[in-house]
Amino acid sequence: MLIKKIIQSIFKSDFVRNTAILASGAVLAQVISIFSAPISSRVFSPENYGVLGVYMGISGVLGTLTFSHYPQAILIAKEEDEAQNLIWFCFFLAATISLVIGLAMSVILYFTDWLNDLGFWAYTIPVSIMLNAITTVLSVWANRTKQYKIISKNRVVTAIFTISIQLAVGFFINKKFGLMAGLLTGQILGAVLLIWPFLFREEIKIRLPRPEFFKEYAWNYRRFIMYGTPADFINNLFNQLPVYFLSSMAGLSYVGNFSFAQRLLGLPATLIGNSIADVFRQKASDVYRQKGECSELFKKTGRTLFLIGIIPLIIMLLFAPQIFAFVFGEQWRKAGEMARILSPLFFFRIILSPLSYLYTLAGRMREDLIIHVGSVGVITLGFMVSNQFFSNKDLLLVGYSAAYFGIYLIYLTRSYQFSKGN
Numbered sequence: 001m002l003i004k005k006i007i008q009s010i011f012k013s014d015f016v017r018n019t020a021i022l023a024s025g026a027v028l029a030q031v032i033s034i035f036s037a038p039i040s041s042r043v044f045s046p047e048n049y050g051v052l053g054v055y056m057g058i059s060g061v062l063g064t065l066t067f068s069h070y071p072q073a074i075l076i077a078k079e080e081d082e083a084q085n086l087i088w089f090c091f092f093l094a095a096t097i098s099l100v101i102g103l104a105m106s107v108i109l110y111f112t113d114w115l116n117d118l119g120f121w122a123y124t125i126p127v128s129i130m131l132n133a134i135t136t137v138l139s140v141w142a143n144r145t146k147q148y149k150i151i152s153k154n155r156v157v158t159a160i161f162t163i164s165i166q167l168a169v170g171f172f173i174n175k176k177f178g179l180m181a182g183l184l185t186g187q188i189l190g191a192v193l194l195i196w197p198f199l200f201r202e203e204i205k206i207r208l209p210r211p212e213f214f215k216e217y218a219w220n221y222r223r224f225i226m227y228g229t230p231a232d233f234i235n236n237l238f239n240q241l242p243v244y245f246l247s248s249m250a251g252l253s254y255v256g257n258f259s260f261a262q263r264l265l266g267l268p269a270t271l272i273g274n275s276i277a278d279v280f281r282q283k284a285s286d287v288y289r290q291k292g293e294c295s296e297l298f299k300k301t302g303r304t305l306f307l308i309g310i311i312p313l314i315i316m317l318l319f320a321p322q323i324f325a326f327v328f329g330e331q332w333r334k335a336g337e338m339a340r341i342l343s344p345l346f347f348f349r350i351i352l353s354p355l356s357y358l359y360t361l362a363g364r365m366r367e368d369l370i371i372h373v374g375s376v377g378v379i380t381l382g383f384m385v386s387n388q389f390f391s392n393k394d395l396l397l398v399g400y401s402a403a404y405f406g407i408y409l410i411y412l413t414r415s416y417q418f419s420k421g422n
Helices: 002-012 014-043 046-067 071-076 080-111 119-144 148-172 175-200 211-220 222-249 252-265 267-291 295-328 330-355 365-389 394-419
Strands: none
Touching (some): 014 148, 046 080, 046 222, 046 252, 046 330, 071 080, 080 119, 080 211, 119 267, 252 267, 252 330, 267 330, 295 394, 330 394, 365 394
């Protein structure tokens, strides 16, 4: 009877139920990715994945300037009207900055040979950035309003469409274009699927904007752009440093193996970790507003994420090269060796990604920025020194993974302190 009551209480929990809804979409989306990966790995070469990795690295870093951390204000805003109007403010800001980035990149690409490896796709980076901004903003709004089914459906349909286009173009048209064509068309569909319900379904429709408040929002939430945006920019830059350094130090093939390893290692986080993160942010915001602390929720979420990540970590440490060679083909054994090196990093990333939201809740974004600045300096110096004195490029990844472990440990300790309240 006691066990039955415990199980019933678990499934009555909003946190568990909402996580299950999000996780179901994430699981289906990633199952599609998993089953298609052995096919994709035989259609596309490491060089093809190298181009995709460079593209996503650049658009990801520049995208943080466009998002400007303001979407988090939608989740934190106390009044519903303000939260709705913040959506339009974020759209306006994203469109303006995307246009500036597009003009600046056009000039740079015209006068230099920068990003020659990307070819035509370099000119689509601003479009990709704007599409990601739309998806990010509306996903945050769906999170605030607990429209988790919309998020879940979006993930599944986008995954199916992206992979289908990639394989179709790769098989029948051009392998070089397949991965990129699928990525962009998937981003377009993902944005449209989120725009449609919130603009046209009467019961959850977003009201028209009131631009006269935009200046007020820019001022009231200025700490987001002063500290949050630089921190996000540096964090994305930090994540993509291996892509930038390895592309010049080891070539596109090495970058392709690295990108493929990152993609596969990120599956556990995407399968369930991101779903827990979305629900945690919404729940933590509510609890923190009401009680001024959320330490119990922090510990409960941390334990759950640890259990999710520990089994994939052990498997990757023991068998990663063999798994990659058997499942994806012998040409990807190198990616498996990289996955073994990077697996501890991704284990701690699963745990920390949602919990570090306490920096935003506690208003500690200045400290967050300082840590990010120091981290990039350390990693950059480490790459340069390792490249100078070691011929084995894998040692770059060992140092990178070890440095990230230390940084994550700092974040985890401080985030727990913040969860106890000021």
